[in-house]
Amino acid sequence: MASTRRTFLKGTAASGATLAVASRFKPLEVLAAENGKAALSEDLVPTTCWIGKQDCGILARRVNGRVVKFEGHPRNPLNLGALCPKGVGQIAAVYDPNRVKTPLARTNEKGVAGEWRQISWNEALDTVAKQLREYREKDPELILWQKGRSKAKDFYDKAFVDSAGIEKLGHGAYCSDAGYRAAEYTIGCHGVLQPDMRHSRYVLAWGWNATGAGGNKFCYITWPRQLSEARERGMKVVALDPRLRATGPHADEWVPLRPATDLAFALALCNGLIQQGTIDREYLAEHTNSPWLVKEDGTFLREGGKEQVWDTAKGAIGPVGSAGKAALEGTYTVGGETVKPAFQVFKEHVAKRTPEWAAEVCGVEVDQIRRIIRDLGDNAMIGKTIEVDGVRLPYRPVGVMAYHMAQQEEGFQAVRAQLLVFMLLGAIGAVGGVRIDAKWEIDDHYQELDEIEIGDPPYDFTLKESKYFPINSGNPTIAAKTMLDPKRYGVEKIPEMAIIHMANPVVSFPNTDVIKEAYKKFKFMTVLSPWLSETADLYADVVLPAATVEKYEGPMKANDMYVDGVSLRMPPMDPLFESRGEIDIYLDLAERAGFLKGKDGYLDILNSELELTPAHALPLDRRPEVANIFDRWAKSEGIAKGLAYFEEKGVEVKGEMTPEEIYGYAADPVFGGAIHRLYGESLLRYQRQMKAKKAEKIYWQDYTPLPTWREPTMERSPGAYDLYLISFKLVENKQSRSSFTALLAELMPEQRLHINPDTAKERGIGDGDEVWVEANNAVTGGTARLKVKTMYTQAIRPDTVGMPHHFGLWVYPGAKEQGPTPNVLFQAGEGYVACTADQSFHVKVQVRKA
C-alpha cells in the first residue's frame, strides 16, 4: 500500500496539485478551477467573535471570499491578537452542516421530539407575526420574550420588547444578578467587584474561575493576561474555592472553602480586620452610613426626617453631613433611647464571627484565615496615597474578584458581606483596590432597591415586588413555577406566546423538569437559533434559523478596563444556508406585526437605544437595511466614514481611560455621590413587611440589615446525601451553544463528574467509572438523578463533587452521548432560589457506582 502510494507520488511529483485527484482533499486551486474560478484571492476582514462572551476582535482570513481562519485582531484592546480555543474553533460552528438551514414549521404534537417541514421565510415570518399581532391586540403581556446572555449591546432586542410592550426574561438570575443587586444596593453602582490589575498587590480570587471562565466582562483572554502580568510584578493571588480550577498555577494559596459558606468566611474577615484595627475610619465616616445612629428597633434615628450621627466634639447628635467628627463606635442615649452608630452595631454583629468559628463552618484551617486577615491588613496600606496620571488618590492595593460567587442561596448577602470586607479596608474605588466594571455613577437601583413597597396579589408572574422575592431580577425557573401553579403565588396572568432567542431553557436552567412542564403551557412558541435547540425540539411551532458570526451586531465595547474602544460584528461572508441575522428578523417581524414604524415603534426605539443624533436618526417610515443602521450609529458617534471605518479597521481604539473613569475616589463627585450602605435599613423594613403579609420565614429570613450567617437550606437534606454538588465552566465551551461543535467537542468530548479520589475509592468508584448522582431537595424531599462518568482530581474538596455546565443536549447528532447537564440536579424552588430570587448552584447529592 505504502509503496503504491510512493510510486504514485513519484509519478506525479511535479505538481502538488495533481497529488490526490481522487480525493476531496484537493488543493484549493484545483477545487476553485473546477468551479470556474480562475485564481485564489485572499484577504483579511475584521469582525468580532460570536461564540464567546467578550466579543474579541477578529481578523477573518478569507480565500475566494470564504473564511478559512479566525485570528485575533491585533489592535482590539480586549485580545490584542489572541483568540481562545472557542474563538478559533467556532469556524466549525459556522460551517456546521447540521445547522438549521431553513425556517421550520412543526408537523407533530408538542412535548415530544419535533418533526418539521421546511418553510419559506415569508411563511415563517407571517406565521409568527400573525400570532404577535393577535396576542398584542388581546394583551401584550401574554407574550414572553426570553433571551440568554445578550451578545453586544442589547439595543435591537430591547427595542423589540419595548415597542411590542411585551414581557421579558433574561438570564441574570442564573448568573450574577445577586451580586449586581448587592453592589447597586451597597455602593450605588451597577457593577461587579474586580481587582485593579495594574496596581493591586494582593487579590482574593473568590470563586473566580479566572483562567477557565473569566468573569463578568471578560471570558478568557483579557483577565488572564492582566493576571499574569500582575503576578510577574509580584501580585499575590489567593484562590477561595471548593475546587482549585485552572487558577492553580496562578494562585499563591488555595483556600478550599466548603460550598456556600462564603458569607461566614467574609464575616470572619470583617471580625479579624476590626480586631486587628486595619480599618479605614476616614472612609467609613465620610463615605458610608457607618456613623448613622441606629435605634434599638433597628431603624435609623431621624430628626425632622434626617438621619443623625453622634458629634464627638459636641457630645450630641447632629444631622448626617453636618460639620464635626462623627463617632463610629460607642453607645449613646438620645431622648431616653439607646442608639449606636451603625458601625458599632456591625462590630457587635460580627463579634462572635471569629476565625476559629469560621474555620469550623467553612472547613478550612484557622491559620489560613488568620494569615489572610493579616495579609489584607498589611497590603491595604491604610492611610497611604499614590499619584496616578497626576492625580493623588488613596492607595489600597487589595482587591477581589467574585463574579459567580453570587450563585448561591445567600448570594445577595454573601456579596454584601464581601463588599463590607473591602469597605472596612477602604479599598472601594481606591488605587489598587476594588474596581467596578461600570462608571462611578449612581445607578437607578441604588434608590429603587431602597424604596420597594411590597405589594399585594395579584403579582407579576416573575413575582417582582411580591412578598416572596421583593428584590428580584426575574428568575426564569421561578417564572416557570408560577406558570405551573399561579394561584399558589397569587399570580393571575401567565404568558401564552414565547419568543426564545439565544436561550435553551429546558437544558440551561434548573430544574429542567419544572421548565419542561411549564413550557408545555405556551400556546405558541418561536425559537431563533442557529441549531435546533432542545427547547425548539420539544415546544417550538416555528424555528427561525439565525446566523452565527456572519451578520451585523453591535456596538461592542472593546475595553480592557484600562484602554477604551468600540467594535462591531460584521459579516465576514454571507449568512450560511438560509440563516439571517437577528436584527433582520426583528425588523421583519415588527414590520409584519405592525409596530415597526412611527412614534414609539421599533425604529423609534432603535433611535433612542443607539442614541442616534437627529442628523443620523432612522426615518420612521421605512424598513432600513441593517448595515445602514450601523452606518448611522457610527456617524452619530462622530466617525465620519461611518460603517466603512469599521469595515476597514474593525475597532476604534479611543485610548487610555482616565483616573476619573477608573477610580471612585477620582470621580466627581467621589463615588458618584453615593453614600455606601454598610447598614441596610430598608432590608429590615422589607422583612417586617413580608412578615406582616404572612410570608413564610424561608422568604424573609435573609432580609437583614447586616449580612447574617445561617446554615444553607440544603444542609437539611438527609445524611445519606453526603456530598455537595457544585458547577463550573470549561474554557473549551460557552453556555449550551458549543459543546457539540466538532473542533471543541474534540477538545472536551464529554461530561465528567469531578471527584476526589479518596471520596471515590470509599465508594468503590474508579476513575472514569459510571456513577449515579442523586440530588435531594431539602424542602420538598424530592429527588433527581443522572448517570455520568467520573474524573479523579485531587484539586477538589473530598466532600464536594463538581460538574460543568454546557452539556445535556440531545438533538444534535452525538450530543446525547456527551453526557448530562447538572441542571437536572440543581433545584429551582424555595431554599435554592432565595432572598432575591437568584439561583443557587449548590445541592446535596449522593454518588454511587452505576
Next chain:
Amino acid sequence: MVIDLDRCMGCRACMEACKVENNTSEQIFWMNVFRYEEGDYPDVTMKFLPRPCQHCENPPCVKVCPTQARYQQDDGIVLTDFEKCIGCRYCIVACPYGVNFFNWKDPEDNYYGLDWDDKELDSVTDGAVPPWKNPDLDKRYGPDERLVAGSGHFRGTTEKCTFCIQRVTKGLDPACVETCPVDALIFGDLDDPQSDVSQTLRKKSSFKLKEELNTNPKVRYVGQTAPQTDGREIEAIPIEARD
C-alpha cells in the same frame, strides 16, 4: 521556541489554532497541552505543559527515517517530505516526545463524521474538506521546494508540527504562538542574542524535556520545573492511537 510555564493557563487555544491553521484531521494534534496535577489534597497544584515537536538539534526521527523524508532544514526546523514518506512509522518509535501522528485514514474520512457532501455547504466551499482548507499547505517550501506543510494529510504518511513553515516563511509567528492569550509561547531565533527567545532565556532559568537523551530540543521551557514523576494527567485529549 520558548514556553513560559508561569504564564500558560492550559487553555489549549494553541492546539485549536494549530488544527485550523494546519487542517490536521480528527484526533491529530501537532500541539498538545498536557494538564496534570501534582501532590494530594489539599497540597495539590495544577500544571500545564504545551508540547509541540521539539525540533531537536539531534533529531532521532531523522536518523531512523529510511527515505530521508524526515529531514532537518539549515535553520533547525525538522520537517517531513510527504512525497518521500512511506509510512513506515519508524519516526514514531524513535521520537521520545510522542509528537508524530500517522494518517490511518484518508483525511476526508477523518473529519468529525460530518456530512461534508452537503450540497448547500459545497456551493459555498467549492467542496473543500475541511471548509477552512488552508491553501498555503499545498505550496512547496525551502530551497528544494518540498511538499512539507501538511497539504493533503495523505493516508499512509506520518506528520507532525512544522513550526507552521507556511507562516514562518512569510515572517509570521506559528499559529500557536500568535493565538496564545497570555503570550506563554515565544518564537524566534535562538542563535540571535537579541531575539525575544534569547532574551527570555537570559532572564529565566530554563529546562528541556528529557534532557538526558541529548536530543537537544530547540523548544525550551522557562518558569516552574520539569514535570515530576507523581504528576497525574487530567483531561487528556483522545488522540489517534500511536504505536
